[in-house]
Amino acid sequence: MSSPPDVAGTFVAHLTPTAGNPLRVDSFVRGADTPGNVAVCLSGGGSRALSAGMGALQALESVKLADGASLLSRVKALSTVSGGSWLGVPFT
Numbered sequence: 001m002s003s004p005p006d007v008a009g010t011f012v013a014h015l016t017p018t019a020g021n022p023l024r025v026d027s028f029v030r031g032a033d034t035p036g037n038v039a040v041c042l043s044g045g046g047s048r049a050l051s052a053g054m055g056a057l058q059a060l061e062s063v064k065l066a067d068g069a070s071l072l073s074r075v076k077a078l079s080t081v082s083g084g085s086w087l088g089v090p091f092t
Contacts, residue, residue: 038074044082053087 040060042053060072080088 037076038071039077039079040075042078042080042084042088044084046083047086049083050086053084057087057091 038060040056042056043049045052057072060075061070063071065071065074078088078092
């Protein structure tokens with residue numbers, strides 16, 4: 001078994017302070033043309049995560065806003081991993 005490769009270089013993590021301010025999608029996604037302030041996270045876990053995520057997206061679609069649009073139509077940001085990506089990729 002070989003050892004992992006050495007990693008050299010500089011890594012920068014961008015931080016968004018949240019003390020006193022609520023965390024908002026607008027903090028991360030600027031100028032998105034989709035109205036609203038909704039983010040969705042689809043977790044991993046293979047086919048179970050895909051199924052759970054599908055239920056979550058269907059629930060967001062069923063929630064109607066005052067203007068008749070669904071909450072799902074207001075999604076600006078999507079975060080996925082593993083099985084959630086199986087659903088997230090076709091959703092985008």
